[in-house]
Amino acid sequence: MWIKGGRILDPATNTDAIGDVCIEGAEIASIYPGGKTAETNDVIDATGFWVMPGLIDMHAHLRDPGFEYKEDIYTGSLAAAAGGITTVIAMANTDPVNDSPAVTEYIIGKAKEVGLVRILPVGAATKGQKGKELAEMGLMKAEGIAGISDDGAPIEDAFMLRKILEYAATFGLRVISHPEDKSLSASGVMNEGELSTRLGLSGIPKAAEEVMVARDVIVSEFTGLPVHITHISTKGSMDIVKRAKEKGIPVSCDATPHHLLLTEERVSSYDTNTKMYPPLREDQDRGALIEGIKTSVIDVIATDHAPHARDEKDRDFDLAPFGVIGLQTLLPAVIKLHLEQDIDLMKAVSCVTINPARILGIDGGTICPGARADITIVDPNAVWTLTGDMIKSKSKNSPFIGSAFKGKVVYTIARGRKVYEDGS
Amino acid sequence: MIWTHKDLIGMDALGRDDIENIFDIATSFKEISTREIKKIPTLRGKTVVLLFYEPSTRTRMSFEIAAKRLSADTVSLSASGSSFEKGETILDAARNIMTMAPDCIVIRYPHAGIPELLARTLPCSIINAGDGFHEHPTQALLDIYSMRDHFGYTQGLNVLIAGDIMHSRVAKSNVYGLKKFGANVTLVAPKTLLPPGIDKWGADVCTDFDSALPDADVVMMLRIQKERIEQQFFSGEREYALFYGLDKSRVEKMKEGAIIMHPGPVNRGVEITYDATESARSVILDQVENGLAIRMALLYLFLGGGKRVD
Numbered sequence: 001m002w003i004k005g006g007r008i009l010d011p012a013t014n015t016d017a018i019g020d021v022c023i024e025g026a027e028i029a030s031i032y033p034g035g036k037t038a039e040t041n042d043v044i045d046a047t048g049f050w051v052m053p054g055l056i057d058m059h060a061h062l063r064d065p066g067f068e069y070k071e072d073i074y075t076g077s078l079a080a081a082a083g084g085i086t087t088v089i090a091m092a093n094t095d096p097v098n099d100s101p102a103v104t105e106y107i108i109g110k111a112k113e114v115g116l117v118r119i120l121p122v123g124a125a126t127k128g129q130k131g132k133e134l135a136e137m138g139l140m141k142a143e144g145i146a147g148i149s150d151d152g153a154p155i156e157d158a159f160m161l162r163k164i165l166e167y168a169a170t171f172g173l174r175v176i177s178h179p180e181d182k183s184l185s186a187s188g189v190m191n192e193g194e195l196s197t198r199l200g201l202s203g204i205p206k207a208a209e210e211v212m213v214a215r216d217v218i219v220s221e222f223t224g225l226p227v228h229i230t231h232i233s234t235k236g237s238m239d240i241v242k243r244a245k246e247k248g249i250p251v252s253c254d255a256t257p258h259h260l261l262l263t264e265e266r267v268s269s270y271d272t273n274t275k276m277y278p279p280l281r282e283d284q285d286r287g288a289l290i291e292g293i294k295t296s297v298i299d300v301i302a303t304d305h306a307p308h309a310r311d312e313k314d315r316d317f318d319l320a321p322f323g324v325i326g327l328q329t330l331l332p333a334v335i336k337l338h339l340e341q342d343i344d345l346m347k348a349v350s351c352v353t354i355n356p357a358r359i360l361g362i363d364g365g366t367i368c369p370g371a372r373a374d375i376t377i378v379d380p381n382a383v384w385t386l387t388g389d390m391i392k393s394k395s396k397n398s399p400f401i402g403s404a405f406k407g408k409v410v411y412t413i414a415r416g417r418k419v420y421e422d423g424s
Numbered sequence: 425m426i427w428t429h430k431d432l433i434g435m436d437a438l439g440r441d442d443i444e445n446i447f448d449i450a451t452s453f454k455e456i457s458t459r460e461i462k463k464i465p466t467l468r469g470k471t472v473v474l475l476f477y478e479p480s481t482r483t484r485m486s487f488e489i490a491a492k493r494l495s496a497d498t499v500s501l502s503a504s505g506s507s508f509e510k511g512e513t514i515l516d517a518a519r520n521i522m523t524m525a526p527d528c529i530v531i532r533y534p535h536a537g538i539p540e541l542l543a544r545t546l547p548c549s550i551i552n553a554g555d556g557f558h559e560h561p562t563q564a565l566l567d568i569y570s571m572r573d574h575f576g577y578t579q580g581l582n583v584l585i586a587g588d589i590m591h592s593r594v595a596k597s598n599v600y601g602l603k604k605f606g607a608n609v610t611l612v613a614p615k616t617l618l619p620p621g622i623d624k625w626g627a628d629v630c631t632d633f634d635s636a637l638p639d640a641d642v643v644m645m646l647r648i649q650k651e652r653i654e655q656q657f658f659s660g661e662r663e664y665a666l667f668y669g670l671d672k673s674r675v676e677k678m679k680e681g682a683i684i685m686h687p688g689p690v691n692r693g694v695e696i697t698y699d700a701t702e703s704a705r706s707v708i709l710d711q712v713e714n715g716l717a718i719r720m721a722l723l724y725l726f727l728g729g730g731k732r733v734d
Contacts, residue, residue: 194621200536200558200593203620270537315513318535318556 001416002038006046006377010053011350012366021051023373026415030369044411046377052349053365054086054117054374054414057330058254058356059151059176059230059302061323062088062119065106066095071307071394073107076327077116079305079392081420083328084376084409086117087364089302089356092124093152099124099135104143116419117412118374120146120362122176125164129153132160134167141171146360149176151230156182158215165225174360176228177216179237180277184208189318191264191279199268201317204279206234213237217244217251226250228359231304233259233278235288242297252359254300254351255289257326257333258399260341262286266399272313272320273399276306290341293351299359301337301351303330307395325393329386329400331378335407373416382408427725431543431550434559435600443604447569449721450714456493457716467496470727473526474500475517476553477508478534482688482712483553483562487530490719496727499526518542527727531555549726557591562722563687564597566715568605570707571642573714574683579606582639586612586668587646587695588657590619594687595646599627610636614668616657633668637677644685645670648695661694672699683707 001023008019008031019033022040062076080088090107092098098107098121111119123140127133129150137148148168155161155177168175185208190196192203213229217240220227232238232253244251258276263283266274274280292298306323313320326333330352338348357365364372385404388396412420425445429437438446456462472491476484484500491498503509507517514533521529528549531539536558543550554560572578583602589595589611602609609627611618622629630636637643648664658664665671670684678684684706690696701708 192620194624197596197619197621200556200596202557205620270541311513314515316533316535317537 001413002040002043003046003051003375003377004038004043005035006049006051008051008367009346009349010367011346012053012354013368014346015367016346021367021375023413023416026373028367028369028371028373031367044377048379048381049410050378050380051367052376052378053353053367054376054412055084055331055352056087056089056356056365057085057303057305057327057352058089058300058360060088060090060305060327061093061307062090063307064094064110065103069394070309073110073119074114075392075394077111077114077119079325079327080117081412081414082392082409084331084378084412085327086374086376086412086414087362088117088119088327089146089360090119090121091151092122092149093129097124097129098122098140098145099127099129101136101139101143104140104145108144117414118364120144122147122149122151123173124148125150125155125168125175126160131155131157134163137168137173138171141173145173146362147174147176149178149230151176151178154178154180154182154212158219161216161219162223165219165223165227169225172361174226174228176230177212178231179209179212179216179229181208181211184211185277189275189279190267191281193264193282195264195267199270201267204277206236206281206285209234209278210236210240213240217241217249220244220251221247221249224250226252229253230302231256231259231278232289232298233281233285235285238288238292238297242292242295245297252299253297254302255292255298256304257301257330258324260286260289260293260301260337261333262399270317271399272315272317273324273397273401275317275320275322276304276324277322290337290343293337293343293347299351299355301330301334302356303327307393308397309395313397323397325391325395325398327393328391329398331376331409332405332407335378335380336405339406373413375413376409377411377413378407379410380407382406384408429726431539432561432722432726433540433543433550433552435561435564435597438561440604443565443568443601446565446718446721446725447572449724450569450717453720453724454717456720462493463495464493465495466724467491467494467727470496470527471525472496472498472723472727473521473529474498475521475529476500476532477503477514478532478554480532480553482715483532486712486715487553487719490716491723494720494723496723514538515541518546522546522548528723551722551726554593556593558593559597560593561597562715562719563594564601566711566718567598567644567685567687568601569718570685570711570714571607572605573710574707575641578602581607581641582610583607583642583644584610584612584636584640585644585646586633586670588617588648588652589613589622589646590617590657591649591652592646598644599625610640612636612668614658617652634674634677637674638679640679641682642685643670643678643682645696647687647689647691665694669695669697670700671697675700675703675705678705685711688712
């Protein structure tokens with residue numbers, strides 16, 4: 001396959017140039033800056049398009065096994081491909097929990113059978129994500145997990161966190177921590193503040209996240225072991241991570257598109273598609289997150305794609321489950337941040353390509369000879385509005401339905417095969 | 425004056441003119457309840473559905489009697505004995521009820537936001553009879569009406585609201601409404617029962633009941649729920665009663681002419697004692713009586729007992 005005349009954007013090799021990409025089989029064979037006569041008939045004309053590494057979504061819930069009515073590996077793969085994502089990191093809070101090599105094997109096997117994008121499961125940190133006994137990290141690693149996390153059931157016990165960091169490091173696995181002190185978030189359903197009081201909804205204080213971010217940082221410093229803190233949402237958390245990085249503590253973190261683009265004001269309509277953990281925060285928090293991307297305090301933008309069925313979301317705000325989908329809006333959101341928040345394009349792209357690859361120690365996320373032929377081609381000028389029927393996920397719980405975006409995926413190529421083509 | 429509102433969800437949406445209009449009509453309806461035949465045909469042929477998903481005595485009965493005095497047909501549904509127990513969500517239930525063409529749904533619900541969601545999606549009028557910790561506008565209307573009825577004015581009135589402010593839709597609706605009527609509101613509670621952002625409500629906030637009490641023209645006590653003890657909002661009834669209960673000695677410290685209010689039901693010996701409820705200062709039963717007139721006025725306005733009312 002020959003991708004002709006596109007603007008190649010690859011932060012890993014610091015490439016921003018018009019040129020051709022030649023793919024042979026499942027790998028990238030060569031890059032031709034300035035272009036070259038194609039040596040095959042299998043040509044994609046990418047003139048006017050961006051050619052970037054296939055995206056890596058570091059945080060998604062594909063619900064399979066166990067909650068296939070919300071999403072399964074097939075529909076999750078379709079949504080990822082349509083969103084230009086070629087690697088999905090799938091969280092472990094399935095049923096059964098992915099805490100054993102058998103579950104890991106099932107997920108990877110089914111993803112291969114579907115054959116669209118790469119799905120790399122995260123293994124649970126503890127058996128059943130109960131926070132009591134270490135899971136079989138080594139055996140799961142042998143089956144192909146890409147990291148460790150009890151996301152969805154945060155590690156409350158600092159002793160366990162220490163053991164998890166040490167045991168995961170033994171197998172070269174990065175731990176992804178969901179920062180939430182459940183005793184402080186309690187029965188809260190939105191950001192705590194004047195607005196939650198006005199709406200009559202219980203609040204989740206920012207401190208519920210920040211005390212755990214601080215704890216994670218301290219345990220990371222004390223053990224000298226890396227930890228990745230996921231879906232950071234407050235200015236206070238940003239300050240803690242910033243100081244930690246300045247001290248050389250091996251922490252990394254991510255933020256979601258919804259926390260980067262939306263604020264708690266959106267909850268005023270009681271729309272349950274604005275309910276997620278952590279909750280949408282205030283504008284000053286959003287501003288701090290954007291600043292965090294610009295200053296590399298935030299390493300990754302990840303979706304926290306969390307599908308829920310319509311009947312689960314179509315009810316009282318208090319009782320609806322937490323979470324929103326995001327696979328098809330990750331790249332549009334990244335482009336929106338570049339266009340509207342003055343985030344450097346290469347920096348923005350690195351947050352969804354090479355940065356997550358490096359943190360997890362997986363291949364991909366770059367366009368260079370010998371790399372996986374995972375490539376996303378984008379029409380940067382296409383203007384479009386997200387509607388419910390565009391959504392490929394089984395669940396449609398997106399806060400971005402009705403939002404306008406500039407920049408659209410036209411082709412997604414995974415391992416040298418077209419897995420998505422706009423309009424087909 | 426033209427009544428333009430489709431729904432009543434919260435006090436914020438009502439202008440002072442709207443509220444004056446409700447009060448005027450309520451006053452004119454008060455007399456009906458003193459007649460031997462307590463019924464006028466104004467809303468004949470209209471259907472009012474009372475959806476009470478949370479226990480209620482006063483509000484539910486008040487709405488039902490109000491509707492009947494105006495000759496509307498009422499249908500009452502509560503959580504127990506309805507399909508709610510079979511797991512039907514309120515939104516599905518409402519869609520079904522709508523096919524039976526009610527003119528108005530009065531709803532009490534344990535969680536915030538449902539009246540607003542129904543108002544946005546259903547063509548009939550929705551009256552919020554209390555939703556979670558959000559609002560209880562008809563209670564605030566009857567409270568403010570009762571204050572004005574008693575004093576003849578509201579401007580500059582010092583209203584002290586004491587108790588579980590955090591979980592009180594009554595306190596919130598009253599603050600919104602009283603601000604429109606020029607009253608000075610002071611909220612009193614232990615810090616654990618003051619909600620976040622309360623400093624932005626435009627009311628004074630304090631934790632010392634005794635220091636705020638002597639200036640108050642109105643002392644409104646809120647019901648304290650025992651489950652708040654388990655949830656660690658305060659240490660227990662004994663200490664609460666001692667620091668925040670309205671008892672005989674505190675009633676005696678109240679300003680001359682000051683009144684005692686309570687939205688009910690009272691928790692005797694906790695936030696209020698017999699000495700307070702039975703004192704000459706208490707207007708608690710007047711509140712209930714006025715509540716009926718207020719709800720008659722609301723049903724009249726929302727059900728278009730005359731789209732144009734002068």
